[in-house]
Amino acid sequence: MTGGEVVLDVDGLRMRYGATEVLHDVALRAHRGEVLALLGPNGAGKTTTIEILEGFRLRSAGRVEVLGVDPAHGDERWRARLGVVLQSWRDHGKWRVHELLTHLGSYYTPYSDGAIQRPWDAAELIAAVGLTEHAGQKIRTLSGGQRRRLDVAIGIVGRPEVLFLDEPTVGFDPAARYEFHELVQRLAGDQGTTILLTTHDLDEAGKLADRILILTAGRIVAAGTAADLTRQIAGEDEVRWTLDGKPCVESTKDSTVFVRELFTRYGEAIGELEVRRASLEDTYLTLVRQSEVAR
Amino acid sequence: MNPRGVAMRAGWQRGVIELRQSFTNGAELFSHFLWPVLMLVALFFLRDKAFGGFQLGALVLPSMLGMNAAMGMVSMSQQLTADREDGTLLRAKATPNGMLGYLVSKVVSVAGGLLVDLAILLVPGLIIIDGLATGSAESWSTLSWVLVLGLLATLPIGAILGSVFTSARAQGLIQLPILALIAISGIFYPITALPDWLQWIAQLTPIYWLGLGMRSALLPEAAVGVEIGDSWRHLETIGVLGVWAVAGLLVTPVVLRRMARRESGSSVAGRRERALQRIG
Structure with a gap:
């Protein structure tokens, strides 16, 4: 997407709790305005990774830089350039939407710079997340x-250069999910915000992310665009046809070559040809299965 | 303005907003009035009883004020635990200088709420009870410095208790020793009537000195006869409350920082799981 400034840079990241190693040698890199999805099953280490990047958890080893700063030593000026969307529960229940956003925004006023005016005006922000009526x-x-959209609003009230979203759409109905995806795309597109999100929802990763990193059992087992991943790994196309009316099925890495050979050999006898491309889902499931066998 | 100044001002505003919220919703208004009203009822029936040449009501009211002031430490502790459990604290941590603003807001809202609670007790109390020495400016200045010093001594203790005891259930349990300390602190019963060793324990706590300070401010000079050493012991009051205040202000930032460092999305999510299991 972009060749701009590197915003997230992680190399050789390890995390150990006592004797259990939950992250092995994780590496990732994101440029300005890029949306990265960390995709993996529950317990893969997604939340741990994102909390280390947020500066909320200390790593065991490796190099981590967020906006050029090690999160373990990030000061308040660094913190002001970050947005963290937290899963809310019942905090600030007595506050009014406008009141809370104005309050939280006020902490960011001293951190405006030439390019970015902080904080985001509360009324404008509320409109941007579609909460004006509320x-x-x-x-x-x-x-x-609505609460989840408020969580996002709180996360971006300081006009962050990097935004972290941990499992942002858990418990959403389809309409809320759609609106949320729109919002994330607008942020990355219009504001140039670099976004790292975790999800175990494959469609979400495919829809939102410029690049997907598949994390299973603490290792990044594949990385690339949705198309890259499908091409790159294991995914085999499925070819079905009939030969003199008898159904046949075969999996192959290169369906074009396979079908050409099929016609060369049997010609007119082939019917009802059907090629199903490997989907991202097949790729993902294959990868997760492989890494579980390896473990 | 510099960022820390901005955060402190934001914290002040936050404290005022929370204070307003706590006096504009039914449940909290009820809790603000419940204890003062019960105490006033008790005072009303005690008002004419005599004790050692004084009216019992007059002796008890200042002690009640002292006790209520000491209870600020319990509400500080409870609020910290509640804010950690529901993620308020994590939001503060994710905001630049948010923890500083958060702490300022807690001091404002807890101390502010306490002042209102004390007034709810004191104003009707002065009407019901005769025999208090409230005519002089000295009474009020003594009351003010005892209160300020007492809050400086007790609120940090509350913050430490709130950081160390993480669950709402543990918060319920720590109230028991505090109630026991209140019982022996000379608030309900003259401390000189207690065994020596209990007197010593009571005099180590700021609760006793808050009560003594309040009695010294509001009682006539002759009432000093029921106190230890027949003296209001202002110097000792300043000494003990001062030591607690200094110790608290030194230890609290360390404990709070340690607690804040451990906060993350997953720790809040974990507590949420446990709380939902308790309910379900």
Whole structure:
């Protein structure tokens, strides 16, 4: 997507809790304005990785830089350039939407610089996340989807250069999910925000991310665009046909070559040809299965 | 303005907003009034009883003020635990200088709430009870410095208790020893009537000195006869409360920082899981 400034840079990241190693040698890199998805099953180490990058958890080993700073030593000026979308529960229930965003935004005023005016104006921000009708409402009266949009608003009130989203759409209905995806795409597109999100939802990763990193059992087993990943790994196309009316099926890495040979050999006898390309889902499941066998 | 100044001002505003919230919703208003009203009812029936040449009501009211002031430490501790459990603290941590603003807001909202609670007790108390020495400016200046010093001594203790005891259940348990200390602190019963060893324990706590300071401010000079050494012991009051305040202000930042360092999305999610299991 972009060849700009490197915003996230992780190399050889390891994390150990006592004797259990939960991250082995994780490496990733993101440029300005890029959306990265960390995809993997539960317990793969996604949350640990993102919390290390947020500066909320100390790593065991490796090099980590977020906006050129080691999160373990990030100061408040660094913190002001970061956005963290937290899973809310019932905090600030008595506050009103507008009141809370104005309050949290005020901490960012001293951190404006030439390019970025901080914080985001509360009314504008509320409009951007579609909560204008609810601006004066008490937070505990919001629905689940509205609350989640407020969480995003809180995460971006300081106009962050990097935004971290941990499992952002868990518990969303399809409509809320759609609106949320729109919002993330707008942030990355219009504001040039670099975004790292974790998800175990494959469609979400495919839809939102410029690049997907597949994390299983603490290792990044594959990385690339959705198309790259499908091409790169194990995914075999499935070819079905009939030979003199008898159904046949075969999996192959290169379906074009296979089908050409099929016609060369049997010609007119072939019917009902059907080629199903390997999907991202097949690729993902294959990878997860492989790494589980290896473990 | 520099970032820390901005955060402190934001914290002040946050404290004022929380204070306003706590006086504009039914459940919290009820808890603000419940204890003062019960105490006032008790005072009303005690008002004419005599004790050692004084009216019992007059002797008890200042002690009650002292006890209520000491209870600020319990509400500080409870609020910290609640804010950690529901993720308020993690939000503060994710905001630049947010922890500083958060702490300022807690001091403002807890101390502010306490002042209102004390007024709810004191104003009607002065109407019901005769025999208090409230005519002089000295009474009020003594009351003010005892209160300020007492809050400096007790609120940091509350913050430490709130950082160390993480669950709402543990918060319920720590109230028991505090209630025991209140029972022996000379608030309900003259301390001189207690065994020596209990007197010593009581005099190590800021609760006793808050009560003594309040009595010295509001009681006539002759009432000093029921106190240890027949003296209001202002110097000792300043000494003990001062030691607690200095120790608290030295230790609290360390403990709070350690607690804040451990906060992350997954620790809040873990507590949320446990809390939901308790409910379900």
